[in-house]
Amino acid sequence: MKKLHNSHPPPYPLPSREGKIGEGVFVIPCTVKKDRVKDLLITASEEWDAFVPWKGPEEDVQFVKLPDEKRKNFLDRLSLEDGAPLIPPKTVIFPQLESLFEFEEGKIKEMIPSPTKKLLFGLRACDVKAILFVDDFFKRNFEDIYYLNRTMNKLLVLVGCKTPPRDCFCTSTKTGPFLPVPRSLGEVGKEGFDLQLVDIGKKYLVEVGSEKGKEFIGNYQDFFEEASKKDVELSKAMKKKAEEAVTLKIDFEKAIKNFCEDKISQIIYEKIAERCIYCGGCLYICPTCTCFNIFDGKKGDRGKRSRNWDACVFEGYTREASGHNPRAEKWLRTSRRYEHKLKYNYLTTGMSGCVGCGRCLATCPVNLGMSKLIQEVTK
Amino acid sequence: MRILTTCIYCGCGCGLYLESESGKIVGSYPSRNHPVSKGALCVKGWNAYEFINSPDRLTVPLVKSSDNFKESGWNEALNLVSEKLLQIKEEYGPDSLAFLSSAKTTNEENFLMMKLARAVFKTNNIDHCARLCHASTVVGLAATFGSGAMTNSINEFEKADLFLVTGSDTTEQHPLIGSRIINAVVDRGAELIVVDPRRIELTKYANIFMQQDNGTDVAWINGMMNVIIKERLYDQKYVEERTENFAELKEMVKDYPPEKVEKITKIPKNLLIQAARLYAQTKKAMILYSMGITQHTTGTDNVKSLANLAMLTGHVGLPSTGVNPLRGQNNVQGACDLGALPNVFSGYQKVGDKAVRDKFERAWKVESLPADPGLTVTEIFKKAKEGKIKGLYIMGENPALSDPDLTQVRKALEKLEFLVIQDIFMSETAEYADVVLPAASFAEKDGTFTNTERRVQRIRKAIEPKGKSKPDWQILSEIGKRCGYSGIEYQDPSQIMDEIASLTPIYGGISYERLEPFGLQWPCPAKEHPGTPYLHKDKFAKGKGSFIPCPYVAPDELPDEEYNFALSTGRVYWHWHTGTMSRRTSLLDREVPGAYVEMHPADAEQLKIKEGEKVEVSSRRGEIELAVKLTKKVKEGSLFIPFHVREAAANVLTNPAIDPIAKIPEYKICAAKVEKI
Amino acid sequence: MKNEYLPHPARIESIQRESFDTQTFKVIFVDEKLAKSFNYKPGQFMEISLLGMGEAPISITSSPSRKGCLEFTIRAMGKLTRAINQLKRGNVLYLRGPYGNSFSLEEVKGKDLYFIAGGIGLPPLRSVINTVFDKRENFGKVKILYGAKTPDELCFKEELKVWQKFPNTELLLTVDTQDKDWKGNVGVVTTLWEKTAMDGNQAIACVCGPPIMIRFVVQKLLESQFKEKNIHISLERYMKCGLGKCGHCNIGGKFVCIDGPVFTYSQIKELPAKEHVL
Incomplete structure (x- = not known):
């Protein structure tokens, strides 16, 4: 990596000093000034494909790639303090449409994405948890080369939510707004984030979650300063405040328990299925949903095999060529959608498939969503 | 890269983001802030x-x-098209040419198409598929209110207390309007009256469901007005101050007491009375309708009758009221607005009006624009079959699958001397073409669409046109230039919009700059005008609203002994029109992979037909083979066939009989029979 | 890391017509190295495709005990399988896999084996049956109960005659609708219970066929004292990837493509009943 020039003198001492076990952290946190974040991103984007939350002209927050040109202008609309983007960062790691291979005259040409370095900066805690979940899924059993190539060199920088969107409930799912910092070497990397930023006014406190995160700070040390005791205290207060800002509280544990014990009545599913208009949005937009379809297209003897997002609420999702469909009835598909997240994911991995982001409700044309179901089944 | 554009499917006009990666579209997502989609999209x-x-x-x-077909260079193809069209014009006269514009292309492109037809080829033979969907709306509402568009706005559904939905399978066809109705009823307790021959999804939520016999709409609407007048539930002040011709209406609807209406429509009289009272007595009451009302030989009468009903009760010109035709195509409103119609220039300015022609002649630097209204779609094909239309230019339409009585349409296409098709796919119609011009898709160009609530909004170029395809506006401009007309050159569609604004009062204040981020609702007559969420506030567009009483007339073709079913056609949620886009979308094609006919289980039992069995459905015009789907959604004695599928094209069966004023064909009812194969 | 989504071309060496809509294709990988090294277990399936037409999971019907032989029996059901059935000798189709678990024969050495199949359910079992016959001495009694809609729809008509001749082996056929030449049993496959002794003690059953048939067969097997864990059932589900990723074949917490397709009845009972597993 080429050494970058910077007008600021390097701060000292370097903040990547190892923490001692017992000090409560694995690396002593440092800080980055808010007005230096843009420069940090521009500098880092020389080496990384940087993805950031960005507020477009429509005021919609999008998690998108920093363009190759006019980065400074682009970053004027960097959106670290708004709520999570409606469209999850899943689009970066598992795009809605992806080519698997091309073919021509019977010859196949693979189209594997190159394993570029990806800096996912400004992720919300729920999305970090979701990425961890999806990572685990695509590595389990067969390794999915398309996913792994896209994601093997990624760095996740979490920025805790200050103003959570009204539909989310991460304090109930224990997936945010901040994630616990590793307190021992055994915990390093476990929470999924590499760095976690806490808004403490004019700067962010930077907590380190992994070796990769530590290395990143080392590589861009000019941007980071040592954190004072006051900074750390402030960050604790900020975290507490953020937690209190999440007002939607649901009994998630009880919901999981009820699901695992099969206590959910068919009537609940039928009610939801009745109202659902089958847009698939709740699943397309879910940061942990990974279902896909594989389809071919061709003209003459040239064509392509691709995969795209699919969703288990659709009738054709399980319809066999014979016409037989084990989930022909609507309520079965509804029950599948919820049980997969709240029962089977939990039983097979210990992680639930819901990270409390509330997007399924936000995108639902008829006001259905995970939080509403959970409220219903824990009444 | 992610760019906001407007959805290409229905008239809701949802904002959607297209994501591109290395020059290819890899995703489409909703916009949280967009006023229509509000974070959601349909499938x-x-x-x-x-x-x-x-x-x-x-x-x-x-x-x-x-x-x-042989591949050709652009130059060669464009030269051929312009030479051939000029030659036909010279040889047989301007009116031997006809142009079909497209409700799937942009406002700018529709404007250019009509400019090409009128300024270059001097013919008013220009029309588009609105003829087949809402021509009766345009005519009917213009006559009663003075403006043929949806009176109110989509977000006003969120505040309405009553919906009268008729001839619109809203959840299937306008999902994000349908969802607003569901939410209003379930979450807010709004009232819902559904009047439909089919037991549509919304009936689940309806307080009153009236299942009329297909084609009897004028009768039940008159019946409701009969009750409302008799019980003095109408808004007397409103009627007095804002309308004219009430006496005539009153006289006419006397003939429609609920007992008589029950006989015609099969709607129980008590239900009708109840619906009439509820509608009249609810302040924020919106009427929504769609093709079930318009696609009849009495389409214009149906629309006028709804307008009468709304005026009678004072339900026009206020928020969350009105008569709301839900426009089908993403830009069918715009295509009408921009004058892709045989009788008007953009903004519904009549071709017969000399002052209007003078204005356009001056602006376009041409002479003698044609003054007589041209031919409609249905007439164009009739004349083509007779050999009187020699050259036809079709942009983004597929009449060989979408028009009624396909056998005749296809004969007409064969008879043409020269047919140009401009499209993104090789359609059924394109197979008849002499020249096929490849057009860019909505993702590959800039422009504007106007949605059903008159919202003019941007579409934005996300990627380069595929292969050598070009945006429609560029192709049209090239043709115009090659025909020796230089007044049709533009650098950018925004320049076309500026020209539109300068010539079209309802679009007068619109420019690309002002359309950021989510558009403006016309009328927007001036640069500082904020747009108009609902029409006819304080005063109707034509001054006083006119009651136009319409007596009931039966449909053109009713079931008889031989053809004993009433067949209706329409769309399903998963597909779009002739399927050129939706059947090339793996998920949509998987969900509904083929053709089917909906039949009531009781009828099926009589005919010994089982679910999924193949049958032949025939009418006096043709026959198709398809699978049976048993459902109580259709009445006994009725059939319904989605018209998306080329393998079993429903329009082989449909009746080309047209509404005498709007010239819209009667897609919604014809006589058919079913036989086991 | 291997790209599991890439299919490999295989040439059709021969085609055997089984019935009006079903044929058995013998194929060999075009890549000689792959053809040599390729290995599979009875009960596994492969994703078969034609480029531009899509993929479908198809059970391997040949037996790994017969080297160099890879066969699939394919019924023309959907767009892809109809197209495959139009292919001729020498044409190429594309394969990836093998996927899924298998009928484990190691554990059942010395035991009696009952194979019960309906219609197109025999091809996957044929892979096991021939593996068994190739080491006939390792197993006890073998009974094959096979039913089809019509006599024409019985697969492997010639081979059935060969199977019959193995020692200590019984083959029972039945059809739903007979034709004039049919002299055997008429009725669903469970009617064969009346024709032979079904002793489930110490015996293993392998079942494959349409869901409704499986349901009734399992009932009968349980009545005949088969233990739940000794009833092996090959399930079918709509599938896309075969790798436990795409989600389509997910039932409860299991993927039919990687946890199956072969499940014991005790495993199936653990799956949510409402998902119409059987």
Whole structure:
């Protein structure tokens, strides 16, 4: 990596000093000034494909790639303090449409994405948890080369939510707004984030979650300063405040328990299925949903095999060529959608498939969503 | 890269983001802040990215020689088109040419198409598929209110206390309007009256469901007005101050007491009375309708009758009221607005009006624009079959699958001396073409669409046109130039919009700059005008609203002994029109992979037909084979066939009989029979 | 890391017509190295495709005990399988896999084996049956109960005659609708219970066929004292990837493509009943 020039003198001492076990952290946190974040991103984007939350002209927050040109202008609309983007960062790691291979005259040409370095900066805690979940899924059993190539060199920088969107409930799912910092070497990397930023006014406190995160700070040390005791205290207060800002509280544990014990009545599913208009949005937009379809297209003897997002609420999702469909009835598909997240994911991995982001409700044309179901089944 | 554009499917006009990666569209997502989509999309919007990449896209111009298409260069193809069209004009006169514009292309492109037809070829023979969907709305509402558009706005549904939905399967056809109705009823307790021959999804939520016999709409509407007048539930002040011709209406609807209406429509009289009272007595009451009302030989009468009903009760000109035709195509409103119609220039300015012609002649620097209204779609094909239309230019339409009585349409297409098709896919119609010009898709160009609530909004170029395809506006401009007309050159569609604004009062204040981020609702007559969420506030567009009483007339073709079923056609949620896009979308094609006919289980039992069995459905005009789907959604004695599928094209069966004023065909009812194969 | 999504071309060496809509294709990988090294277990399936037409999971019907032989029996059901059935000798189709678990024969050495199949359910079992016959001495009694809609729809008509001749082996056929030449049993496959002794003690059953048939067969097997864990059932589900990723074949917490397709009845009972597993 080429050494970058910077007008600021390097701060000292370097903040990547190892923490001692017992000090409560694995690396002593440092800080980055808010007005230096843009420069940090521009500098880092020389080496990384940087993805950031960005507020477009429509005021919609999008998690998108920093363009190759006019980065400074682009970053004027960097959106670290708004709520999570409606469209999850899943689009970066598992795009809605992806080519698997091309073919021509019977010859196949693979189209594997190159394993570029990806800096996912400004992720919300729920999305970090979701990425961890999806990572685990695509590595389990067969390794999915398309996913792994896209994601093997990624760095996740979490920025805790200050103003959570009204539909989310991460304090109930224990997936945010901040994630616990590793307190021992055994915990390093476990929470999924590499760095976690806490808004403490004019700067962010930077907590380190992994070796990769530590290395990143080392590589861009000019941007980071040592954190004072006051900074750390402030960050604790900020975290507490953020937690209190999440007002939607649901009994998630009880919901999981009820699901695992099969206590959910068919009537609940039928009610939801009745109202659902089958847009698939709740699943397309879910940061942990990974279902896909594989389809071919061709003209003459040239064509392509691709995969795209699919969703288990659709009738054709399980319809066999014979016409037989084990989930022909609507309520079965509804029950599948919820049980997969709240029962089977939990039983097979210990992680639930819901990270409390509330997007399924936000995108639902008829006001259905995970939080509403959970409220219903824990009444 | 992610760019906000407007969905290409229905008239809701949802904002959607298209994501591109290395020059290819890889996703489509909703916008949280967009006033229509509000963070949501329907299944078609969520999957709008796929067909753009289809390997079937037309990517080079094709010229037919000895029954085969050969790839050609643009220059050669454009020269051929312009020479041939000029030659036909010279030889047979301007009105031997006709132009079909497109409700799928942009406002700018529709404007150019009509400019090409009128300024270059001097013919008013220009029309488009609005003829087949809402021509009766345009005529009917213009006559009663003075403006043929949806009176109110989509977000006003969120505040309405009552919906009268008729002839609109809203959840299937306008999902994000349907969802607003569901939410209003379930979450807010709003009232819902559904009047439909089919037991549509919304009936689940309806307080009153009136299942009329197909084609009897004027009768039940008159019946409701009969009750309202008799019980003095109408808004007397409103009627007095804002309308005219009430006495005539009153006299006419006397003939429609609920007992008589029950006989005609099969709607129980008590239900009708109840509905009439509820509608009249609810302040924020909106009427929504769609093709079930318009696609009849009495389409215009149906629309006028709804307008009468709304005026009678004072339900026009206020928020969350009105008569709301839900426009089908993404830009069918715009295509009408921009004058892709045989009798008007953009903004519904009549071709017969000399002052209007003078204005356009001056602006376009041409002479003698034609003054007589041209031919409608239905007439164009009739004349083509008679050999009187020699050259036809079709942009983005597929009449060989979408028009009624296809056998005749296809004969007409064969008879043409010269047919140009401009499209993104090789359609059923394109197979008859002499020249096929490859057009860019909505993701590959800039422009504007106008949605059903008159919202003019941007579409934005996300990727380069596929292959050698070009945006429609560029192609039209090239043709115009090659015909020796220089007044049709533009650098950018925004310049076309500026020209539109300068010539079209309802679009007068619109420019690309002002359309950021989510558009403006016309009328927007001036640069500082904020747009108009609902029409006819304080005063109707035509001054006083006119009651136009319409007596009931039966449909053109009713079931008889031989053809004993009443067949209706329409769309399903998963597909779009002739399927050129939706059937190239893997998910949509998987969900509804083929053709089917809906039949009531009781009828099926009589005919000994089982679910999924193949049958032949025939009418006096043709026959098709397809699978049976048993459902109580249709009445006994009725059938319903979605018209999306080329393998079993429903329009082989439909009746081309037309409404005498709007010239809209009667897609919604014809007589048919079913036989086991 | 291997790209599991890439299919490999295989040439059709021969085609055997089984019935009006079903044929058995013998194929060999075009890549000689792959053809040599390729290995599979009875009960596994492969994703078969034609480029541009899509993929479908198809059970391997040949037996790994017969080297160099890879066969699939394919019924023309959907767009892809109809297209495959139009292919001729020498044409190429594309394969990836093998996927899924298998009928484990190691554990059942010395035991009696009952194979019960309906219609197109025999091809996957044929892979096991021939593996068994190739080491006939390792197993006890073998009974094959096979039913089809019509006599024409019985697969492997010639081979059935060969199977019959193995020692200590019984083959029972039945059809739903007979034709004039049919002299055997008429009725669903469970009617064969009346024709032979079904002793489930110490015996293993392998079942494959349409869901409704499986349901009734399992009932009968349980009545005949088969233990739940000794009833092996090959399930079918709509599938896309075969790798436990795409989600389509997910039932409860299991993927039919990687946890199956072969499940014991005790495993199936653990799956949510409402998902119409059987």
